[in-house]
Amino acid sequence: MRNLILVLGDQLDRQSAAFDGFDPQQDRVWMAEVYEESTHVWSHQARIVLFLSAMRHFRDELRSRGFTVEYTRLTAGSLAEALKKDVAKLKPKSLVLVEPGDYRVRESLVKAFPKIEIRTDRHFFSTVAEFAEHAEGRKQLRLEYFYRELRRRHRVLMDGNQPEGGEWNYDSDNRESFGKQGPGLLPRAEDFPPDALTREVIAEVQGAFAQHPGELGHFNWPVTPEDARRSLRDFIDQRLPQFGRYQDAMWTGEPFLHHSRLAAALNLKLLDPREVVAGAEEAYRHGHAPLAAVEGFIRQILGWREYVRGIYWHFMPAYAEGNALDAHADLPKFYWTGDTEAVCLRESIGQTLQHGYAHHIQRLMVTGLYALLLGVEPRQIHEWYLAVYVDAVEWVELPNVIGMSQFADGGLMASKPYAATGKYIQRMSNYCNGCRYDPAEATGDRACPFTTLYWDFLLRNESRLRQVPRMEMQLRNLVRLSDERRAAIRTQAARLTSP
Ligand SMILES: Cc1cc2nc3c(=O)[nH]c(=O)nc-3n(C[C@H](O)[C@H](O)[C@H](O)COP(=O)(O)OP(=O)(O)OC[C@H]3O[C@@H](n4cnc5c(N)ncnc54)[C@H](O)[C@@H]3O)c2cc1C
Ligand code: SF4
Numbered sequence: 001m002r003n004l005i006l007v008l009g010d011q012l013d014r015q016s017a018a019f020d021g022f023d024p025q026q027d028r029v030w031m032a033e034v035y036e037e038s039t040h041v042w043s044h045q046a047r048i049v050l051f052l053s054a055m056r057h058f059r060d061e062l063r064s065r066g067f068t069v070e071y072t073r074l075t076a077g078s079l080a081e082a083l084k085k086d087v088a089k090l091k092p093k094s095l096v097l098v099e100p101g102d103y104r105v106r107e108s109l110v111k112a113f114p115k116i117e118i119r120t121d122r123h124f125f126s127t128v129a130e131f132a133e134h135a136e137g138r139k140q141l142r143l144e145y146f147y148r149e150l151r152r153r154h155r156v157l158m159d160g161n162q163p164e165g166g167e168w169n170y171d172s173d174n175r176e177s178f179g180k181q182g183p184g185l186l187p188r189a190e191d192f193p194p195d196a197l198t199r200e201v202i203a204e205v206q207g208a209f210a211q212h213p214g215e216l217g218h219f220n221w222p223v224t225p226e227d228a229r230r231s232l233r234d235f236i237d238q239r240l241p242q243f244g245r246y247q248d249a250m251w252t253g254e255p256f257l258h259h260s261r262l263a264a265a266l267n268l269k270l271l272d273p274r275e276v277v278a279g280a281e282e283a284y285r286h287g288h289a290p291l292a293a294v295e296g297f298i299r300q301i302l303g304w305r306e307y308v309r310g311i312y313w314h315f316m317p318a319y320a321e322g323n324a325l326d327a328h329a330d331l332p333k334f335y336w337t338g339d340t341e342a343v344c345l346r347e348s349i350g351q352t353l354q355h356g357y358a359h360h361i362q363r364l365m366v367t368g369l370y371a372l373l374l375g376v377e378p379r380q381i382h383e384w385y386l387a388v389y390v391d392a393v394e395w396v397e398l399p400n401v402i403g404m405s406q407f408a409d410g411g412l413m414a415s416k417p418y419a420a421t422g423k424y425i426q427r428m429s430n431y432c433n434g435c436r437y438d439p440a441e442a443t444g445d446r447a448c449p450f451t452t453l454y455w456d457f458l459l460r461n462e463s464r465l466r467q468v469p470r471m472e473m474q475l476r477n478l479v480r481l482s483d484e485r486r487a488a489i490r491t492q493a494a495r496l497t498s499p
Contacts, residue, residue: 002026004070004092006083006109006116009037009051010101010393012058013269014225017119018098024066028090031059032072032082040104041387042336044214046221046356048205050390053198054223054268060197061224074208079105080112087113099128101267102394103316123269124306125150131310141311141412144169147303156277156302157284157295164284169299170292174244177428183251187238189261190230192222213336213388218354221264221390228265229275235260236279236289244293248361250429252343255351259359260297263391266305273301308399311413320382322402324410325417325461327375329497335367335384342449343435344425345370356390361428363389364418368405372417373453374497375460378408416470419457422448443488449496456493459486 005018007029033055038048052074059071070090072082087095095113099121100106109116120127134146148168151157157164178184194202202216222228239258246258265271277298284294312319334340338349348362358367363385371381382401386392403413422439426432432439437448442455458465458478465471481489 001028001090001092003028003094003096004087004090005029006095006097007031007058008079008097008100008105009033009055010268011098011121012054012225013098013123013272014061015122015272016098016269017122018096020119022067024068028092029059029062029067029069030083030086031055031069032079032086033074034072034079034082035074035076036078038209038212041383043209043212044353044356044388044390045205045209045212045216046214046219047387047390047392048209048212049198049201049216049219050221050223050264050356051268052205053194053201054270056197056201057224074204078108080108083109084112101396103312103320104394107317123272124309125154125273125302126306126310128310128313131306132314134310135314140415141307142415143303143307146307146310147299150302150306154277154302157281157291157298164295165291167295170244170295171299173292174247174296176245177249178246178251178430182430183246183249183254183257186254186257189238189256190234192220192227192231194219198223214353214356220355221261222270225270228262228270231265232260232262232271232276232279235262236283240280240283240297241289241293244290244296247296248365248428250344250347250359250362250366250425250431252347252430252434255355255357255359257359261357263396266301267391267393267396273305277301305396308403308413309395311399311403312395315409315412316398319402319409320379320398322408322410323378324408325372325375325406325464327372327406327408328377329375331371331376331380331384332374341436342370344422344429344431344450347431352388356388358389363400364405365420365424365428368401369418369420369424370450370453372406372419373450373457375457376406378402378406381406411468416468417465419454419474420450421454422450425450443485443492447492452489452492453496455481455486455489459490 005027007018033052059069062069070086075082095116096119097116098119134149135141151163202219206216222231242258251257262271262276266273280294280297283289284291335349338346338353340346344366348358348366352358382398385401386394386397399413402408405418407414407417426439438446439448439451441447442451458474465475
């Protein structure tokens with residue numbers, strides 16, 4: 001055998017550079033389901049099913065195209081261990097791999113096989129080297145500048161050399177809540193009921209990972225490129241026009257609202273981000289969706305998605321150790337059960353356990369915010385996010401958690417911590433209406449835990465936050481608190497922080 005081509009669970013891309021020059025007579029594909037990938041964090045059952053089912057579908061598709069695929073079904077140990085066994089048996093002249101999405105996996109494979117050929121991942125608009133060039137000599141790395149570079153380079157939403165509509169960013173149009181009337185009748189999203197192969201995987205996962213968190217009764221994710229494309233079409237036709245406007249809004253019992261649910265398909269590489277961006281831009285050009293919605297959506301894919309990947313590979317492995325706010329509290333147990341009286345947390349965690357999904361503001365301004373304010377050790381909350389979302393792959397999850405949500409990188413990624421009281425959640429959702437707490441109260445029986453912990457967070461971190469210019473206004477309000485008020489907040493907060 002000439003080349004053994006490794007395809008990992010998040011590399012299910014027919015156009016992958018791994019297949020460049022593939023000769024079915026001399027080369028083979030290698031794929032393996034290993035326990036370590038599902039257990040190194042306590043993975044949600046739906047996340048495990050999604051990866052295994054998509055891998056098996058991809059394997060079958062390759063075989064139908066005449067590729068020989070060496071495929072190992074669920075086996076003990078790590079990828080490197082499984083590969084070692086097969087290399088000893090198959091004796092390929094060389095091993096080929098596209099850049100993995102996880103530093104841990106890359107290190108372990110390179111350590112075990114120092115001569116492995118690692119090819120650039122063409123799935124992304126930008127390369128790791130291009131990001132390094134962008135970062136060179138900059139004191140701060142902000143999304144906006146990288147995003148503009150990519151808009152220009154890839155000619156996305158451009159009018160000559162100017163951004164379409166005259167502005168690069170329409171975020172200020174994209175922060176509406178639903179108001180008292182709620183989201184109204186939402187368009188019914190396309191369904192992806194499990195086929196026979198997925199049902200087989202579900203049964204296996206229910207047996208082998210019975211103790212893992214999450215439910216499988218609602219499994220409804222695309223596991224093939226065809227389904228992923230159908231999901232994209234459905235989003236563009238039905239939800240994109242309202243996406244921007246209600247991007248930050250939340251509503252009880254509505255886990256998906258106008259969001260695309262495309263992250264998992266994108267991250268497994270079932271979907272090409274160019275197709276996603278082009279489809280959205282076309283919807284704007286044909287008058288189907290307004291510019292603010294389309295720009296807002298494209299900024300997530302061409303902007304954030306590319307930018308966080310750049311941050312990840314530029315700063316790993318040290319990035320994962322960030323703990324700039326010196327936070328050491330344990331993750332509350334209710335993150336694994338949703339068993340809490342705080343309605344916003346119960347809803348966000350509940351739907352996470354049901355579907356392996358929560359939208360961005362639920363992740364950032366509910367579960368992430370609570371962990372930030374409570375002072376949870378960044379590694380613990382990182383491992384939770386990596387475990388519970390179907391779209392979680394470390395290159396995208398880690399910067400969003402360590403940088404954006406927990407400010408654990410000391411401001412490398414975000415210009416200030418996303419710290420807020422319960423009033424933010426009240427403004428953006430109806431959660432507080434049904435909650436026994438009051439977002440206006442920081443102390444007393446009805447005190448909202450977010451509001452208590454917000455003030456406690458500022459008090460605990462005051463000297464550190466004084467170094468962050470954009471925190472000035474928030475800290476000014478802190479100065480107005482009397483000593484008695486501060487003491488009362490600290491006492492109330494202590495009840496929340498003690499296990
Ligand atoms: C604490 C935290 C953890 C997160 N963990 C992950 C993760 O593990 N995997 C993941 O893909 N995203 C993660 N995100 C980003 C974002 O929340 C999800 O991409 C999004 O909620 C997925 O739902 P959707 O597909 O409906 O996205 P939509 O809201 O419809 O957005 C469209 C697409 O834009 C991309 N996108 C949006 N925001 C971001 C972002 N901040 N970074 C990178 N891409 C983005 C995604 O591909 C997404 O599918 C995280 C955000 C936070 C705050
Ligand atoms: S009152 Fe506080 S805890 Fe309750 S839903 Fe609102 S923000 Fe969440």
